[in-house]
Amino acid sequence: MPNKVRIALDTMGGDHGPSVTVPGADLALVRHPDSEFLLFGDGAVIGPLLDSLPRLKAASRVIHTDVAIKMSDKPSQALRYGRWKSSMWLAIDAVKKAEADVAVSAGNTGALMAMARFNLKMMPGIERPAIAALWPTMRGESVVLDVGASIGADATHLVHLATMGSAMARVLFDLERPSVGLLNIGVEEVKGLEAVREAGVLLRDANLPHLDYAGFVEGDDIGKGTVDVVVTEGFAGNIALKTAEGTARQIGEYLRNAMSRTWRAKLGYLLARGAFRILREKMDPRASNGGVFLGLNGIVIKSHGGTDPEGFAAAVDLGYDMARYELLTKINQTLTLNRQDTASAVASASVATAGVHS
Numbered sequence: 001m002p003n004k005v006r007i008a009l010d011t012m013g014g015d016h017g018p019s020v021t022v023p024g025a026d027l028a029l030v031r032h033p034d035s036e037f038l039l040f041g042d043g044a045v046i047g048p049l050l051d052s053l054p055r056l057k058a059a060s061r062v063i064h065t066d067v068a069i070k071m072s073d074k075p076s077q078a079l080r081y082g083r084w085k086s087s088m089w090l091a092i093d094a095v096k097k098a099e100a101d102v103a104v105s106a107g108n109t110g111a112l113m114a115m116a117r118f119n120l121k122m123m124p125g126i127e128r129p130a131i132a133a134l135w136p137t138m139r140g141e142s143v144v145l146d147v148g149a150s151i152g153a154d155a156t157h158l159v160h161l162a163t164m165g166s167a168m169a170r171v172l173f174d175l176e177r178p179s180v181g182l183l184n185i186g187v188e189e190v191k192g193l194e195a196v197r198e199a200g201v202l203l204r205d206a207n208l209p210h211l212d213y214a215g216f217v218e219g220d221d222i223g224k225g226t227v228d229v230v231v232t233e234g235f236a237g238n239i240a241l242k243t244a245e246g247t248a249r250q251i252g253e254y255l256r257n258a259m260s261r262t263w264r265a266k267l268g269y270l271l272a273r274g275a276f277r278i279l280r281e282k283m284d285p286r287a288s289n290g291g292v293f294l295g296l297n298g299i300v301i302k303s304h305g306g307t308d309p310e311g312f313a314a315a316v317d318l319g320y321d322m323a324r325y326e327l328l329t330k331i332n333q334t335l336t337l338n339r340q341d342t343a344s345a346v347a348s349a350s351v352a353t354a355g356v357h358s
Helices: 018-031 043-051 054-058 075-080 085-095 110-119 155-172 195-208 218-222 232-257 263-271 272-283 308-324 327-358
Strands: 005-010 035-041 060-064 102-105 128-139 140-145 179-183 212-217 230-233 291-294 300-302
Touching: 005 308, 018 035, 018 043, 018 054, 035 043, 035 085, 043 054, 043 060, 043 102, 043 140, 043 230, 054 060, 054 179, 060 085, 060 263, 085 102, 085 110, 102 110, 102 308, 110 195, 110 291, 128 155, 128 218, 140 155, 140 232, 155 195, 155 230, 155 291, 155 327, 179 195, 179 232, 195 230, 218 232, 272 291, 300 308, 308 327
Parallel strands: 005 035, 005 102, 035 060, 102 300, 140 230, 179 212, 179 230
Antiparallel strands: 128 140, 128 291, 291 300
16 A cells, blocks of 8 residues: 555535535545545536645646536446546546545445446456445444345345455454344344345354354344444345434434423533533434445445535545555455355355255
């Protein structure tokens, strides 16, 4: 890793474009002064914003693009007109060409995934990428994946998710064998979809060296921090993520209303404002903004489209950490170590399943 972490930004992505992404990059630069930015987008819009942010301007290079991917575009549409020339594509392409260490975008998730997969290709043995998110819990943080990269998963894909998620947790949390749970509707082995039950058998029988399979976990276990890594397919994972974010905002609004209702409540707030500040920081969805695309030959971070500058800065922070601590290399190493054991477990389970059906 060079002395500087080089971050490619799709400045046109998201609901608000450069008005959020550019000041967000400036906030991240304060926390990580050893960063350099490649800003892909409309130079006529980015330029005036940079003029008001001299610190970021000195650490950035603007690459003008005429094409920006719309939030409403289908992935196939985005690939047709945005390949080779859109701000999203060129930010990803900078990672492929080793001109940047990580790409960050708040743009259309489907388009970003399609372009990243088309351009960067998949790691050996991984068929589909996943979005992994850091989730605040009662114990600290957990890795949750997939939170929206693709819908549906067979048992083998769930095992791949467990392997990649455990590798991420192993590095981020400095754990030798992170605990991994499969999200299910109950902890009993007879419950849940067939693919989830089969994945549980595979993980238990494989006894992989860099993860500790803890069995099934339920939805409330995510917030408890019951395991270090929660594995699910993208449909359920995205619903869980959006539900948690909405609940955090709902509780925050309840607290604000309650604290302003009477003079006694206002006095109580003043006396406990330090505790409320900590609570607000823990519940702020912006603090955990940013998902990592795992399984690709490159680091791509997806920020929420409707985020504000502070939230986008959090996504840039995550990208910085992924690049600075060479997580991609370490994930590849872990996948390589686990691949033989996983393949053996898949083969054994296939033989057992064939015997049952016969």
